[in-house]
Amino acid sequence: MGVVTPEIVKHVAHLARMRVEGEALTQLAAQLDEILDYVRKLQAVATDGIEPTSHVLPLTNVQRPDAPRPSLDPGTVVALAPARSGPFLSVPKVLEA
Amino acid sequence: MTCEIIIGLEVHVQLRTNTKLFCGCAARFGAPPNSQTCPVCLGLPGALPVLNEQALAWGIRVGLALDCTVAPLMKFDRKHYFYPDLPKNFQISQYDRPLASNGHVDLEGEGATKRIRIRRVHLEEDAGKLLHETGQPVSFVDMNRTGVPLLEIVSEPDLRTSEDAYQYLVELKALLQYLDVSTCNMEEGSLRCDTNISLRPAGQETLGVKVEVKNLNSFRAVKQALEFEAGRQGALLSRGERILQETRLWNAHSLQTDSMRSKEEAADYRYFPEPDLVPFTIEAAAVEQIRRKLPELPAQRRLRYQQTYQLSAYDAQVLVQQRALAELFEGAVRLGAKPKPVANWIMGGFMAYLNAKRLEPESLQVQPEWVVHLIELVDGGTLSGTMAKEVFLAMLERRVDPAELVREGGLRQISDAQTLERIAHEVLEQHPKSAEDYAKGKANALMFLVGQAMKRSSGKANPQQMTEILKRKVGEKRA
Secondary structure (H helix, E strand, C coil): CCCCCHHHHHHHHHHCCCCCCCHHHHHHHHHHHHHHHHHHHHHHCCCCCCCCCCCCCCCCCCEECCCCCCCCCHHHHHHHCCCEECCEEEEECCCCC | CCEEEEEEEEEEEECCCCECCCCCCECCCCCCCCCCCCHHHHCCCCCCCCEEHHHHHHHHHHHHHCCCEECCEECCEEEECCCCCCCCCEEEECCCCCCEEEEEEEEECCCCEEEEEEEEEEEEECCCEEEECCCCCEEEEEHHHCCCEEEEEEECCCECCHHHHHHHHHHHHHHHHHHCCCCCCCCCCCEEEEEEEEEEECCCCCCCCCEEEEEECCHHHHHHHHHHHHHHHHHHHHCCCCCCCCEEEEECCCCEEEECCCCCCCCCCCCEECCCCCCEECCHHHHHHHHHCCCCCHHHHHHHHHHHHCCCHHHHHHHHCCHHHHHHHHHHHHCCCCHHHHHHHHHHHHHHHHHHHCCCHHHHCCCHHHHHHHHHHHHCCCCCHHHHHHHHHHHHHHCCCHHHHHHHHCCCCECCHHHHHHHHHHHHHHCHHHHHHHHCCCHHHHHHHHHHHHHHCCCCECHHHHHHHHHHHHHHHHC
């Protein structure tokens, strides 16, 4: 089939901020193609007259009341980050402009 | 080449719910950094978001007030992008099934109403807050805001001038205040605005290339940025150059827009349905119930103020556009004050004070009875016009009832004849030339003498009485 080209893999990898280079590009393109082929079997199913759906669970309108619940301890949260500074998480400088 | 300016606005308003959109963390502004987070809003593995029913109800409320159609079926989608303030690497938003669509805001103009169509209103979660300190190689992240409910309100490109845009924002803010769904505090970021602007030669049907302008921290900034951008684009077009489709940032110091480093690629958000949130059906009956509970909205209130209180269209417009002002006005009138003097105090001294101090009216917590007392003190002759202004100012500064101020501060007007006679005598002694001028028929000279007397009494002399005394004294001297 060959729908997924190495260029597409590169583009998607970039969007996901993953570094994929060289051999891996062709390899992944072939593998993704196989997956798409598998999913393509669904095309054979007659779907005329069936509403598109975004969800398969027989559930709608799951809501909760607007009542506060305890949050995590700030120390625990900040400790999850690879870098921190006082009560803040710390990240490489983001220039706003 | 004459160009038509085409403007569309995107407004993000933070709903003032107790908790976040999809978790039970408090959504309070100003809490210690990173003290209001949990596995859901941090996007930790296995966490499951559940919609806040209050946010949905308020979203519907806003949709209805904007005369939108509320969707019978609504769903959430993931919008993907990478930024340090977005821990999940996607934002839960709404893509093809927004909460409400096809509404409008009407702008009152001179004689005509401009209708600005609303394309859509949807719910989404806010991102965290980044703090930058100059000289530091890092930025700091506070995740408290992550997941706070936002309502995005998108207009159609129906705005034609920067003034339109300003008026639209004022009207929208008023509407949101009356609906009581947001603090609408721009400084705290609970009301934010981005704008799209393009130019096209007059008469042309198709739209020109549009530029998005961000970093607009006030309604005034929106107006200034749009004016700058219209000028910039107009100049490019008249030189035969092309407009680049891009995002630009408003710089409030240099008063211009700067190109954001153009992204390597156009935004590709890869929207897909949020698998962790099931769809929502919104029953017509539930919508009707919310509609029945809509409060009086700005447009209706303006009309009522004109009809019930005989205010001019302008006065009604100014008072109604900020809910706190309207409530102060109406509170005072309900306590028995005459509408016009109340409107004058609010639109005059009060608004001037707010503008000078850059304050929001609700921050002063002025009580309606204070305004009533002030007017009574003037009407009853206890305060002269000048003194009333001073008392009014003191009332705003100290947040105290004017009646109280008069009692405690000796601000009572001097109407005691003996004291007034003495002051008049001193003034005439000191300014014989003016006394003579008045005697010769110069009316201005009398004004001057009264002014001196008022000054001498620190504004406390009863001006009517003083005028009479001075007239009489000059007359006596002559005779």
